[in-house]
Amino acid sequence: MKLLKSALLIAVLGHASGALAAPIFSSDLESGTLDSIFYDVNSYEGVQVSLSTEQAHSGSRAVKIVYPRDEAGVELKPAAFPATKSLYIRKYEYFGPGWEGNWPVGLKTSRYFTRPDFSYGSDGSAYAYMSEKLIWQTYSGSTSDQYARGLCMAVYNQDIEATYASSTLFGNNLPYIRTGHWYKMETWLVLNSGVDVADGVMQVWIDDKLVLDRKNVVWKSSSRGVPNGTGWQSMWFGGNYSGAVFGGPGTSVSRYIDDLYLSTTLDRSSGPTPRAPANLSVQ
Numbered sequence: 001m002k003l004l005k006s007a008l009l010i011a012v013l014g015h016a017s018g019a020l021a022a023p024i025f026s027s028d029l030e031s032g033t034l035d036s037i038f039y040d041v042n043s044y045e046g047v048q049v050s051l052s053t054e055q056a057h058s059g060s061r062a063v064k065i066v067y068p069r070d071e072a073g074v075e076l077k078p079a080a081f082p083a084t085k086s087l088y089i090r091k092y093e094y095f096g097p098g099w100e101g102n103w104p105v106g107l108k109t110s111r112y113f114t115r116p117d118f119s120y121g122s123d124g125s126a127y128a129y130m131s132e133k134l135i136w137q138t139y140s141g142s143t144s145d146q147y148a149r150g151l152c153m154a155v156y157n158q159d160i161e162a163t164y165a166s167s168t169l170f171g172n173n174l175p176y177i178r179t180g181h182w183y184k185m186e187t188w189l190v191l192n193s194g195v196d197v198a199d200g201v202m203q204v205w206i207d208d209k210l211v212l213d214r215k216n217v218v219w220k221s222s223s224r225g226v227p228n229g230t231g232w233q234s235m236w237f238g239g240n241y242s243g244a245v246f247g248g249p250g251t252s253v254s255r256y257i258d259d260l261y262l263s264t265t266l267d268r269s270s271g272p273t274p275r276a277p278a279n280l281s282v283q
């Protein structure tokens with residue numbers, strides 16, 4: 001028994017984050033229906049969402065989202081969860097043929113809330129939240145762009161923008177976001193320690209390359225009108241196509257998402273499941 005406990009201890013200490021994995025939600029989308037996998041699926045403006053075998057990161061199935069026009073979108077919602085100061089999100093995203101020349105100004109890739117009802121409340125008493133767009137062309141992009149340039153993280157009344165560096169090569173050995181490749185997207189969010197305190201964390205990795213690294217995010221801010229929120233409590237995958245100055249897509253474009261994972265701990269690993277099981281404990 002002592003040997004077993006030692007082995008467990010080594011396994012735990014050997015974990016990349018040094019802490020026990022605490023998953024909230026995990027799905028490889030291989031079984032069930034959209035309605036059984038998610039607490040709610042909210043689609044609008046003619047977007048088509050399905051479980052498809054056309055592309056998959058794991059197994060044979062992934063979520064397929066087809067955008068026929070500007071502002072079409074879908075919100076794939078796991079159930080709300082107990083408030084957590086820190087939230088780790090991993091998903092894999094693949095863009096099918098046709099996005100070349102049709103990359104929108106912004107494509108939302110998730111949204112995160114510090115309320116359990118997928119909202120941020122009203123002005124003046126609002127709760128910290130973030131709208132994540134890992135596809136962001138900047139307004140100086142062109143409608144003929146063959147790839148997506150960067151990201152824009154909208155932290156209620158503040159946009160944190162970045163352009164992916166031309167020297168940052170992703171898993172397909174090419175810079176920027178392109179069609180025909182499964183991108184591993186990871187986001188790590190830690191709420192600031194108090195209202196107006198500039199110590200919140202926001203980190204983003206794409207294909208294990210750190211593309212955004214902020215340790216001074218004022219999530220809860222009185223000056224920006226979002227003083228509330230004790231922890232992250234809800235989120236959704238998916239999102240809408242926002243053409244803005246570019247307009248809608250010239251043709252329907254398809255996006256695929258697979259291996260969705262949420263945790264309160266920084267469980268960086270390559271697979272759809274964490275390295276340490278949730279119920280592992282050492283006494």
Ligand SMILES: [Ca+2]
Nearest residue numbers: 028058059061
């Ligand atoms: Ca799958």
